[in-house]
Amino acid sequence: MKIIADENMPNVEVLFGGLGDITLVNGRSLSKEQLMDADVLLVRSVTKVNESLLEGTPVKYVGSATIGTDHVDTEYLLEKGIGFNSAPGCNADAVADYVFSSLSYLYFTKSVNWLEAKVGVVGQGNVGRCVASRFVELGCEVVAYDPLVNETVSGVTLTTLCEVMTCDVICLHAPLTHTGAYPSFDMINDEYVGHLSAGQTIISAGRGGVINETALIERFHALGGALNLVLDVWHEEPHPNMQLAALCDIATPHIAGYSKQGREKGTWFIYQSVCNFFDIPLKSSFSEAVSQGSICEIKMNSDLGKEEALNRAIQCCFDVARDSARFKYVMSSGEDKGFDWLRKNYVERDEFNTACVNHDQYTPLFCALGFSSK
Numbered sequence: 001m002k003i004i005a006d007e008n009m010p011n012v013e014v015l016f017g018g019l020g021d022i023t024l025v026n027g028r029s030l031s032k033e034q035l036m037d038a039d040v041l042l043v044r045s046v047t048k049v050n051e052s053l054l055e056g057t058p059v060k061y062v063g064s065a066t067i068g069t070d071h072v073d074t075e076y077l078l079e080k081g082i083g084f085n086s087a088p089g090c091n092a093d094a095v096a097d098y099v100f101s102s103l104s105y106l107y108f109t110k111s112v113n114w115l116e117a118k119v120g121v122v123g124q125g126n127v128g129r130c131v132a133s134r135f136v137e138l139g140c141e142v143v144a145y146d147p148l149v150n151e152t153v154s155g156v157t158l159t160t161l162c163e164v165m166t167c168d169v170i171c172l173h174a175p176l177t178h179t180g181a182y183p184s185f186d187m188i189n190d191e192y193v194g195h196l197s198a199g200q201t202i203i204s205a206g207r208g209g210v211i212n213e214t215a216l217i218e219r220f221h222a223l224g225g226a227l228n229l230v231l232d233v234w235h236e237e238p239h240p241n242m243q244l245a246a247l248c249d250i251a252t253p254h255i256a257g258y259s260k261q262g263r264e265k266g267t268w269f270i271y272q273s274v275c276n277f278f279d280i281p282l283k284s285s286f287s288e289a290v291s292q293g294s295i296c297e298i299k300m301n302s303d304l305g306k307e308e309a310l311n312r313a314i315q316c317c318f319d320v321a322r323d324s325a326r327f328k329y330v331m332s333s334g335e336d337k338g339f340d341w342l343r344k345n346y347v348e349r350d351e352f353n354t355a356c357v358n359h360d361q362y363t364p365l366f367c368a369l370g371f372s373s374k
């Protein structure tokens with residue numbers, strides 16, 4: 001079996017080596033010519049998988065080690081009988097960790113006490129539900145907008161997009177869609193953005209294009225800069241709007257899902273799907289494919305109050321300000337490095353769930369935040 005795989009897929013040679021010949025490629029510039037003897041194509045979000053890439057090639061199966069599928073023309077694959085799987089939920093915890101790391105940064109830099117916030121979440125899939133349940137378990141009031149579900153996790157009230165846009169903290173986790181009853185492209189347009197008021201926090205870690213960037217810049221200035229902005233995804237990747245990035249408290253190159261374990265789980269999910277599709281027995285297990293973290297246990301000083309203890313523990317595990325500083329520096333330095341370079345050379349972090357946090361009083365709250373219980 002001939003396998004063409006994105007060079008940014010961790011463990012691909014270890015897991016797929018026994019299944020056939022693997023060629024690693026740059027996913028962004030992949031062309032049809034490189035697929036002329038391929039049976040299996042393994043991609044990430046940067047490869048547009050459609051008729052123009054696949055027509056005339058022998059590809060029988062496509063796997064995407066990602067949650068999002070907006071880069072794949074799934075109707076075309078279905079029509080042509082080409083197998084397809086993505087990796088639902090693989091990096092949902094990683095994205096939730098990103099949200100809380102960003103909030104801990106705002107706690108320390110702008111005194112945003114998000115533990116007291118009313119939180120609005122857009123999208124109640126694997127990511128949106130994971131984020132929402134953490135807030136609920138931490139005691140926050142949580143509402144969510146998802147027109148395609150009738151119920152969601154306990155403690156979360158489904159509501160309108162208008163109400164979500166009035167919340168203290170707004171988390172965007174909808175997929176990018178252009179068709180259907182509720183297309184998300186440009187969903188948060190100038191009308192919705194125009195309702196934002198001073199002091200709100202917006203965290204966009206779904207897909208660029210869901211929130212209108214021009215409207216957001218205008219609203220930011222109209223409010224005298226009194227919005228807290230955290231943006232991981234951009235309308236024009238790999239060419240993010242640096243005018244908008246300059247206004248952000250946290251701006252990152254689409255790395256919310258880039259925990260070590262989240263990326264490894266993506267490859268592991270696809271490995272299982274390929275084996276299933278071609279009826280090949282699995283030769284590797286989850287524990288071999290997905291790393292443990294580097295830090296097992298964090299012991300907090302019991303003198304620390306709740307807010308301080310939670311925010312400090314988050315920072316021990318993942319300081320997103322490092323990623324933001326690197327993004328702003330590299331993207332504005334004029335060097336021959338950019339968005340894709342930052343992603344390829346990302347300093348991976350471990351997920352909260354790889355470490356437990358001990359505190360005399362607040363240990364259960366750390367579990368609510370996603371840390372391990374043991």
Ligand SMILES: NC(=O)C1=CN([C@@H]2O[C@H](COP(=O)(O)OP(=O)(O)OC[C@H]3O[C@@H](n4cnc5c(N)ncnc54)[C@H](O)[C@@H]3O)[C@@H](O)[C@H]2O)C=CC1
Binds near residue numbers: 092177
């Ligand atoms: N920044 C990053 O690194 C990452 C970004 N993502 C993005 O986050 C998205 C969501 O991930 P999951 O929750 O795992 O996906 P999912 O497929 O489990 O759930 C998506 C949810 O969004 C809802 N939805 C669809 N259209 C909507 C609309 N117009 N308004 C509100 N909700 C809508 C659906 O009903 C569904 O409940 C992915 O599609 C992907 O684009 C995912 C992982 C990492």
Ligand SMILES: O=C(O)C(=O)[C@H](O)COP(=O)(O)O
Binds near residue numbers: 008067
């Ligand atoms: O899983 C998704 O969906 C994501 O957005 C991934 O984190 C994107 O990672 P790449 O596939 O672009 O490396």
